[in-house]
Amino acid sequence: MSQEVIVIGGGLAGSEAAWQAAQSGVSVTLYEMRPVEMTPAHQTDHLAELVCSNSLGSNLLDRAAGLLKQELRKLGSIILRCADETAVPAGGALAVGREAFSSLVTERIGSHPLIRIIREEAREIPADVPTVIATGPLTSPAMAECLQDLTGQEHLYFYDAMAPIVALESIDRSKVFRASRYGRGDDDYINCPMTRGEYERFVDDLLRAETIRLRSFEEEDEKFFEACLPVEVIARRGRDALAFGPLRPVGLVDPRTGKRPHAVVQLRQDDMAGTLYNMVGFQTNLKWSEQKRVFSLIPGLEGAEFVRYGQMHRNTFINGPALLEATMQCRSAKHLFLGGQITGTEGYIGSTASGLLAGLNVARYAAGASLIVLPHTTMIGALCCYVSSARMKTFQPMKGNFGILPPLGRKIRRKSERNTAYAERALIDLGEMIRECDLDVDMCRQDMFLAVASSLDRIPGQLQAPRGSNSGESEGQTEGKSGVSSRAVDFA
Numbered sequence: 001m002s003q004e005v006i007v008i009g010g011g012l013a014g015s016e017a018a019w020q021a022a023q024s025g026v027s028v029t030l031y032e033m034r035p036v037e038m039t040p041a042h043q044t045d046h047l048a049e050l051v052c053s054n055s056l057g058s059n060l061l062d063r064a065a066g067l068l069k070q071e072l073r074k075l076g077s078i079i080l081r082c083a084d085e086t087a088v089p090a091g092g093a094l095a096v097g098r099e100a101f102s103s104l105v106t107e108r109i110g111s112h113p114l115i116r117i118i119r120e121e122a123r124e125i126p127a128d129v130p131t132v133i134a135t136g137p138l139t140s141p142a143m144a145e146c147l148q149d150l151t152g153q154e155h156l157y158f159y160d161a162m163a164p165i166v167a168l169e170s171i172d173r174s175k176v177f178r179a180s181r182y183g184r185g186d187d188d189y190i191n192c193p194m195t196r197g198e199y200e201r202f203v204d205d206l207l208r209a210e211t212i213r214l215r216s217f218e219e220e221d222e223k224f225f226e227a228c229l230p231v232e233v234i235a236r237r238g239r240d241a242l243a244f245g246p247l248r249p250v251g252l253v254d255p256r257t258g259k260r261p262h263a264v265v266q267l268r269q270d271d272m273a274g275t276l277y278n279m280v281g282f283q284t285n286l287k288w289s290e291q292k293r294v295f296s297l298i299p300g301l302e303g304a305e306f307v308r309y310g311q312m313h314r315n316t317f318i319n320g321p322a323l324l325e326a327t328m329q330c331r332s333a334k335h336l337f338l339g340g341q342i343t344g345t346e347g348y349i350g351s352t353a354s355g356l357l358a359g360l361n362v363a364r365y366a367a368g369a370s371l372i373v374l375p376h377t378t379m380i381g382a383l384c385c386y387v388s389s390a391r392m393k394t395f396q397p398m399k400g401n402f403g404i405l406p407p408l409g410r411k412i413r414r415k416s417e418r419n420t421a422y423a424e425r426a427l428i429d430l431g432e433m434i435r436e437c438d439l440d441v442d443m444c445r446q447d448m449f450l451a452v453a454s455s456l457d458r459i460p461g462q463l464q465a466p467r468g469s470n471s472g473e474s475e476g477q478t479e480g481k482s483g484v485s486s487r488a489v490d491f492a
């Protein structure tokens with residue numbers, strides 16, 4: 001067997017896959033087409049560029065995204081490591097300095113002795129070299145055709161959208177206030193409060209605003225808006241829909257009035273320097289001139305400078321259940337593995353997760369070792385299981401969520417306690433699997449653990465680990481897959 005593998009696509013999944021394969025001891029050739037060929041959304045030549053929000057989602061262990069991250073840390077993820085090192089304040093979420101994050105990933109991947117990066121579009125799928133395809137939702141047309149030949153079926157399309165970014169110095173600070181919802185974290189968000197009157201006027205104008213015309217094949221797939229609804233589409237569903245959705249004011253009190261506003265637009269820091277702010281949940285397909293006009297009605301944003309307008313794009317993914325094993329191996333071509341959003345594991349972290357497994361397994365395949373299936377009780381295992389075994393006919397991409405995990409086998413009424421129990425079980429089972437498979441995930445875990453432990457310290461009721469300890473044991477009472485109860489969770 002070849003001890004060399006190819007990874008196509010240097011996004012979040014491809015970078016993670018390349019790193020995992022190289023860390024397993026095989027040589028990796030990583031093809032990334034940027035900057036020679038660009039996608040409609042990427043703007044730099046960095047690996048693992050974040051094309052929209054700079055938030056990787058919750059860092060809390062009783063949230064699915066938080067558990068997914070912790071599992072990735074446990075597995076030695078390079079993406080999570082770089083994210084933790086470039087984190088910016090974002091309450092209970094993990095948000096990163098966009099530029100610093102992708103520069104760091106590029107540097108780490110570029111300096112790995114077993115990884116060679118080739119800046120070229122891959123226009124065909126290698127016939128016999130073990131390969132990971134991780135070309136993402138904006139896969140180049142040539143590779144999309146190859147995938148179509150491989151899969152023997154039409155691709156599916158859906159939309160995703162980018163929220164606008166505004167310059168901090170252009171925000172009228174006399175009208176906004178800094179706070180995190182429910183006081184979680186420091187004053188990480190800039191909040192633009194709206195009275196009922198201001199909200200009504202905003203909704204009126206939003207409903208009348210002109211959108212960018214969709215191409216006909218995209219219109220047929222409007223159902224895919226569900227995956228990432230633009231604000232104007234939410235507003236069309238009901239006048240109060242935004243106030244109960246991305247503009248919900250719960251957990252926020254305007255210090256100038258001492259009251260909860262009728263609605264709030266939240267802005268989250270987007271870069272390490274703290275000069276750019278992302279409009280949280282403001283995906284949109286409005287014309288750019290309309291974005292300027294309508295979003296300037298938001299208190300504090302009257303004179304905002306939009307450094308990036310919101311945009312919508314086509315996303316491409318394969319029908320995973322028809323094509324993939326839970327190892328991320330392609331059923332019809334055993335030397336091929338797929339990772340990232342193209343498999344249907346949605347979002348930055350979901351994509352990283354399937355990329356990680358594809359990278360581990362392509363290296364094992366190349367070395368003639370047995371492939372790994374992650375325990376279904378883990379969030380990564382459950383996601384990879386979902387995209388390889390959901391109903392083919394109705395298959396849709398999936399974000400990590402507790403609903404895809406097997407039941408606990410005991411009733412826990414309170415949601416946060418139930419989710420914590422899921423998390424404890426997942427981390428125990430993952431720890432056991434790492435030991436059983438003798439996975440070498442030792443890479444500087446101690447400081448990763450400390451970063452996470454310090455973020456958890458702020459959240460009451462979360463799994464806690466003693467600070468400064470590198471044993472990483474929590475006080476959780478848990479039940480793992482082997483039925484072992486009262487065991488401490490092994491974070492490290």
Ligand SMILES: Cc1cc2nc3c(=O)[nH]c(=O)nc-3n(C[C@H](O)[C@H](O)[C@H](O)COP(=O)(O)OP(=O)(O)OC[C@H]3O[C@@H](n4cnc5c(N)ncnc54)[C@H](O)[C@@H]3O)c2cc1C
Pocket residue numbers: 008009010011012013014031032033034038039041042048049051052053054120121122123134135136137138139140142143160161162311312313314315339340341342346347348349351352
């Ligand atoms: C417009 C838009 C906005 C999004 N916003 C969010 C968000 O806010 N939050 C979120 O969690 N997720 C978001 N997503 C989803 C996000 O793209 C994915 O979650 C994540 O980036 C997917 O990771 P990936 O590695 O699969 O793909 P990508 O990160 O897109 O990486 C794929 C890489 O492959 C390269 N490539 C493509 N074809 C070839 C080829 N033939 N040869 C060589 N290289 C190739 C591309 O240049 C790219 O670098 C968004 C997606 C889009 C399209």
